[in-house]
Amino acid sequence: MFDLISKRNWFFAFSLLVTVPGLIFILLTPITGGQAGLKFSIDYTGGTEWSIRFQNPNVEPAAVQAALVQLGQQDATVTRTGSGFFDIRMNQLDLRETTPSASPSASGAAGASGSPGASGSPAPSPTEPYHPPTPAPSGSAALASPSPTPSPTPSPSPSPSAAPSASPGASQAPTGNTEIPRSGPMGTIVAALESQFGPIAAQGSLSSIGAVVSSDLIQQAVVLILVGAVGILLWITLRFRDVKFGVTALVALLHDVIVVLGIFAILGTVLGVQVDGLFVTAMLTVIGFSVHDTIVVFDRIRENRARHAGEPFAEIVNHSLLQTFGRSITTSFTVVLTLTALLLFGGADTQEFVLALLIGIISGTYSSIFNASPLLVVWQEWEQRRRDRLESARPARRGASA
Numbered sequence: 114m115f116d117l118i119s120k121r122n123w124f125f126a127f128s129l130l131v132t133v134p135g136l137i138f139i140l141l142t143p144i145t146g147g148q149a150g151l152k153f154s155i156d157y158t159g160g161t162e163w164s165i166r167f168q169n170p171n172v173e174p175a176a177v178q179a180a181l182v183q184l185g186q187q188d189a190t191v192t193r194t195g196s197g198f199f200d201i202r203m204n205q206l207d208l209r210e211t212t213p214s215a216s217p218s219a220s221g222a223a224g225a226s227g228s229p230g231a232s233g234s235p236a237p238s239p240t241e242p243y244h245p246p247t248p249a250p251s252g253s254a255a256l257a258s259p260s261p262t263p264s265p266t267p268s269p270s271p272s273p274s275a276a277p278s279a280s281p282g283a284s285q286a287p288t289g290n291t292e293i294p295r296s297g298p299m300g301t302i303v304a305a306l307e308s309q310f311g312p313i314a315a316q317g318s319l320s321s322i323g324a325v326v327s328s329d330l331i332q333q334a335v336v337l338i339l340v341g342a343v344g345i346l347l348w349i350t351l352r353f354r355d356v357k358f359g360v361t362a363l364v365a366l367l368h369d370v371i372v373v374l375g376i377f378a379i380l381g382t383v384l385g386v387q388v389d390g391l392f393v394t395a396m397l398t399v400i401g402f403s404v405h406d407t408i409v410v411f412d413r414i415r416e417n418r419a420r421h422a423g424e425p426f427a428e429i430v431n432h433s434l435l436q437t438f439g440r441s442i443t444t445s446f447t448v449v450l451t452l453t454a455l456l457l458f459g460g461a462d463t464q465e466f467v468l469a470l471l472i473g474i475i476s477g478t479y480s481s482i483f484n485a486s487p488l489l490v491v492w493q494e495w496e497q498r499r500r501d502r503l504e505s506a507r508p509a510r511r512g513a514s515a
Contacts, residue, residue: 118431121487128368128484131476135375138382151374152381155202155322156390157331160188163201164317165293170197172310177201180309184302192385194461198317291316334393341397342366345404352408353415357492362407365477365485369403370396372476373469391466399473406445406481410437414486426493430486438482445478 142150147158155162174191177199181189186203194200293316294300307313342363350359373396380386413433421429452471459467 115435116431117434117483118427118487118490121483121490124483124487128480132368132371132375135371135378138378139371139374141382142378149382150378152385152387154387154389155320157388159323161203161319161321163203163299163319164194164198165201165313166196166198166315166317167310167312168314169311172199174199177306177310180306181302184305186302190385198315291318294319330390337393338370338396338400341400345400349404349408349411353411357489358411361485361488361492362404362411364488365407365480366400366403368480368484369399369473369476373399373473376472377465377469386465386468389465391463392469395466395469395473398470399477402448402474403477403481406441406478407485409441410434410481410486411489413437414489426497427490430490434482434486441478441482445474448474 138150140150144150147153174193178189178191181191181201181203188203190202192200293313294303299319303313345366346359346363348359349362350356353359377386377388377392381388410433413436414430417429417433417436418426421432449471452467452474455467456464456471
């Protein structure tokens with residue numbers, strides 16, 4: 114019979130080898146101000162995310178980033194993805210504050226009302242507010258009034274006619290679609306990039322989120338993970354009537370969280386992989402799957418402990434691991450195959466989500482077998498040695514008192 118428990122130190126060493134580098138990169142996130150470590154998407158940081166592809170395939174990401182810096186986007190980051198697309202993050206741009214521009218309906222309405230000055234005046238810049246034309250002081254009062262009058266006093270008719278027509282006709286920068294914006298702050302950026310690098314062939318996506326929403330997402334993510342961990346600790350402790358089972362399951366769970374976060378921190382530093390809104394969903398799924406495997410092993414340990422009373426606890430745990438080993442590996446392997454297929458052939462929007470699930474399920478299977486149960490043995494043996502020392506000290510005290 115293969116003895117897994119006797120090799121627990123090797124399993125602990127391997128876990129340290131995996132988690133320590135990840136912890137270092139996780140700590141680099143606040144130390145470097147996000148330059149290294151975890152790379153958060155705009156779901157958490159707030160800002161604008163833009164995916165475009167130029168007709169010119171020779172455009173370099175560094176050149177695009179330099180152009181955006183000249184346009185005032187000092188925090189912009191540009192990375193190249195598959196099919197020649199550029200993922201652009203601009204943290205200082207808010208699409209909700211797009212400046213409306215006068216629409217063609219405004220000039221058409223003015224022309225129909227007999228005001229040629231409104232249609233003949235130059236169109237305002239998309240980045241500047243619209244100012245109504247100043248009427249001439251001479252007999253050209255018809256330029257400012259629908260009906261000619263001898264008085265040079267300007268009529269307020271151009272102002273109400275331009276404002277209502279510009280409001281519904283203003284083309285704000287689209288969010289979350291493939292329509293390239295041509296007005297507002299995004300229109301200015303598009304025009305500047307196309308003048309330097311050529312036409313934009315396609316737009317993959319354009320989305321924006323505010324800082325208030327992103328801070329709420331961070332708080333909700335932390336609360337969800339903490340509530341889930343505390344609930345798991347209390348339930349396992351109540352279910353097995355022993356706090357050691359709950360604590361060791363929580364330690365294995367913490368191991369899985371650190372492994373996933375650490376690998377994403379390393380990938381974020383090296384490859385720019387981001388943590389998006391689906392990451393919390395992936396982590397909660399990993400937590401549930403890891404605890405499920407751990408409970409299966411712990412339940413078999415409880416059954417064998419009653420059947421083989423008197424045997425060493427390490428041997429009981431080893432029996433239980435061998436009895437559940439095949440089931441755990443088979444279950445995890447089927448899930449890993451499915452996730453691998455999704456990672457290789459699925460869409461780009463879910464790659465980070467699937468990658469987090471894949472890493473977490475592999476880590477959860479390992480920790481349930483090679484971390485949680487051996488830790489339970491270590492704790493139980495430490496308690497047994499402590500109990501033996503106390504019992505051996507009692508007769509000595511009684512003899513001294515006699």
